[in-house]
Each structure stands twice: as C-alpha cells, then as structure tokens.
Amino acid sequence: MSGGFEEGQFLGLLRVDAAPDMVVVPLAYELTTSYGTGAADGPEACVVASAQVELYDDWLGEDVPAGKVLHTLPVWEGTAPTLRGQLDEMVDHVIGHYSGEVFPLFLGGEHGILPPLMQAASTHPLVGGDLSRLAVVQLDAHADLRSELDGEPFSHACAASRSLDVGIGHLYQAGIRAYAQEEAERIDGDERITTFFAKHTQHPHTGGEAWKRWLATLEAIEGPVHFTLDIDGLDGALVPATGTPVPGGLTYWQVVETIEVLFSNPKATVISADVNEIVAQADTPLTQFTAACLATKILAAHLLARREGRWFPQRNQSRREAQSSYFQKFQGTEFSADS
Numbered sequence: 086m087s088g089g090f091e092e093g094q095f096l097g098l099l100r101v102d103a104a105p106d107m108v109v110v111p112l113a114y115e116l117t118t119s120y121g122t123g124a125a126d127g128p129e130a131c132v133v134a135s136a137q138v139e140l141y142d143d144w145l146g147e148d149v150p151a152g153k154v155l156h157t158l159p160v161w162e163g164t165a166p167t168l169r170g171q172l173d174e175m176v177d178h179v180i181g182h183y184s185g186e187v188f189p190l191f192l193g194g195e196h197g198i199l200p201p202l203m204q205a206a207s208t209h210p211l212v213g214g215d216l217s218r219l220a221v222v223q224l225d226a227h228a229d230l231r232s233e234l235d236g237e238p239f240s241h242a243c244a245a246s247r248s249l250d251v252g253i254g255h256l257y258q259a260g261i262r263a264y265a266q267e268e269a270e271r272i273d274g275d276e277r278i279t280t281f282f283a284k285h286t287q288h289p290h291t292g293g294e295a296w297k298r299w300l301a302t303l304e305a306i307e308g309p310v311h312f313t314l315d316i317d318g319l320d321g322a323l324v325p326a327t328g329t330p331v332p333g334g335l336t337y338w339q340v341v342e343t344i345e346v347l348f349s350n351p352k353a354t355v356i357s358a359d360v361n362e363i364v365a366q367a368d369t370p371l372t373q374f375t376a377a378c379l380a381t382k383i384l385a386a387h388l389l390a391r392r393e394g395r396w397f398p399q400r401n402q403s404r405r406e407a408q409s410s411y412f413q414k415f416q417g418t419e420f421s422a423d424s
C-alpha cells in the first residue's frame with residue numbers, strides 16, 4: 086500500500102482536497118430486516134475491512150484509484166421517526182451524487198435502500214427524469230419481489246418490486262434461489278423482469294451454459310444501469326454474517342465476472358452501484374472483507390470504463406429535483422403484485 090493510510094476512508098486512501106471522481110457513501114439503514122440484525126453497522130465494518138484489500142487490480146492493471154480522487158462520506162443514519170420518512174431523507178442525502186459528475190458507490194445497510202436510490206437516480210442526466218430508461222442488474226439470493234412483508238411494502242424483501250413500481254425499465258437478476266410463490270408469478274408475468282436462478286447457473290453439469298446466457302444477457306443491455314449487489318447472492322459460506330445467508334449461491338469469481346462483463350459493455354453506462362446487506366462479522370472479518378473486495382472491484386471496473394471511454398462526466402445542464410416526500414406520499418394501494 087502506498088501513500089499513507091487514513092482511517093474512515095475506503096481502502097484507507099488519504100483524503101485529497103479536490104473534487105471527487107468517485108464517492109463511497111455508507112448508508113446505515115436497517116428498519117425492516119427480518120432475520121439477522123446488524124445491517125446498520127455493516128457499512129462502517131466494510132470501510133474498516135477495506136484497509137486490508139489490495140489496491141492492485143489485475144484487470145485495471147494498476148492500483149485503485151488510478152490517479153482519480155475517491156472520497157468516503159461519513160456514515161449516514163436516518164433520523165426521521167418513520168420508515169418512509171427515512172427513505173425520503175435518504176433520497177435527499179444521495180441525490181447530489183446523481184449529478185453525473187461523479188460515480189457513486191453506496192454501502193448498505195439493508196436492501197431497502199434500493200427504491201430511494203432509484204428515485205434519486207431519476208435525476209441523473211442519462212436518465213433525464215424517465216426511470217424507464219434505467220436498467221437494474223441485481224445479484225441476490227432473494228428475488229425481493231414480494232408485494233409486502235409483515236405488512237410493510239418497503240421491506241428489504243420488496244426492494245426489487247418497489248423499484249419496478251417506482252418505474253425502472255428492466256430488472257436483470259441472478260443468484261436467485263429463495264423466493265415465494267407470488268414472486269415466481271411476478272417473474273413469469275412481468276416482461277420487465279429477467280431472472281437467472283441459481284439452481285440453473287450453479288448446476289454441476291449444465292451450469293456453465295446457463296451462466297454464459299447470463300453473461301450474454303449483460304452484454305446486450307443498453308443505456309444507463311444501476312448495479313445492486315446483495316452480498317447474500319454469494320454462497321452463504323462467504324458471507325456467513327449477512328442477515329439471511331443462503332446455501333447454493335454464486336462463487337466469488339462469478340460476481341467478479343458479472344462486474345467485469347457489465348462494466349465492459351460498450352452500449353451500457355453503469356451510473357451507480359451499491360453493495361448491501363453487509364453485516365459486521367465478529368469472529369473473523371470474512372463477511373465485511375468479501376464485501377470490501379467486491380466494492381473495490383466495482384471501483385476498478387468503473388475506472389477502466391472511464392479510461393476506455395464508456396463513462397465520462399456529464400456536464401449538468403439543468404439540475405433536476407426529485408419529488409420531495411415521495412415515499413411518504415406513496416399510498417399502500419399503489420403496490421400490488423399484479424400491477
């Protein structure tokens with residue numbers, strides 16, 4: 086590691102007083118986690134663990150951040166008394182990073198951060214207020230397509246269905262292996278959803294062919310993309326502390342390959358990413374270190390996309406505002422599995 090070390094900064098990089106090219110935004114959000122607890126401490130644990138990650142990326146061919154400026158923001162914690170109030174607060178906190186001038190990487194926190202991130206993403210110059218232009222690529226054990234969980238439509242178990250309801254154009258998901266009947270029906274019935282099940286991609290004999298189809302799907306995406314990595318998409322052995330670890334998941338290298346293939350698609354522009362459901366593991370830092378390694382891989386992939394002209398800063402002509410109190414105004418009746 087070169088250039089010193091600074092606590093509280095991702096990768097321990099010394100903070101440079103210059104406008105950032107990339108920002109790491111920790112979001113300590115945990116209001117609906119159903120099984121495990123500790124998602125609120127995960128982002129900070131990931132930043133701490135990142136100090137042990139090698140800066141050199143073989144694919145990039147140099148050390149992250151490759152001469153660019155990376156800022157790590159202080160950990161955000163919501164203060165609003167209600168869940169939807171916190172979602173609106175989160176939109177306010179992140180919206181500035183969707184100006185198109187920086188690449189934001191969000192660390193969560195439960196997967197419930199996704200709908201507010203998408204609401205903020207609507208203001209990105211490449212999205213231009215029309216979220217249907219935006220595709221979301223999701224790695225996850227869970228489909229996150231429930232209409233509600235325990236009566237809460239903004240539960241982490243509904244992150245993908247609410248993002249579709251907020252208006253994203255298409256959802257591509259892989260690693261999926263734990264889902265309810267209503268989610269299977271929504272996958273079958275909603276043309277905006279393309280799902281690759283772990284049962285197929287991880288099959289000992291035919292998995293390779295299914296995996297190649299997933300990669301080909303990523304290569305065919307066009308336009309702006311948000312990449313959302315729920316770390317429970319990885320096999321539970323790699324992320325035992327995450328809220329709901331599930332066996333039979335993706336290997337580390339499959340996640341790396343997904344990132345490399347997605348970010349090297351010349352017709353797609355990855356405008357933002359998040360790594361979520363990180364929980365601090367006490368006995369060994371394996372869970373948060375795995376998350377930190379993949380977050381670093383995302384930054385390396387962005388830096389290569391930037392160097393090779395697939396990403397360039399947008400000059401912000403007319404700054405758009407997200408609708409304030411968007412989530413607080415949303416009515417429960419607007420959410421249904423067959424919408």
Ligand SMILES: [Mn+2]
Pocket residue numbers: 196225226227229241244315
């Ligand atoms: Mn999820």
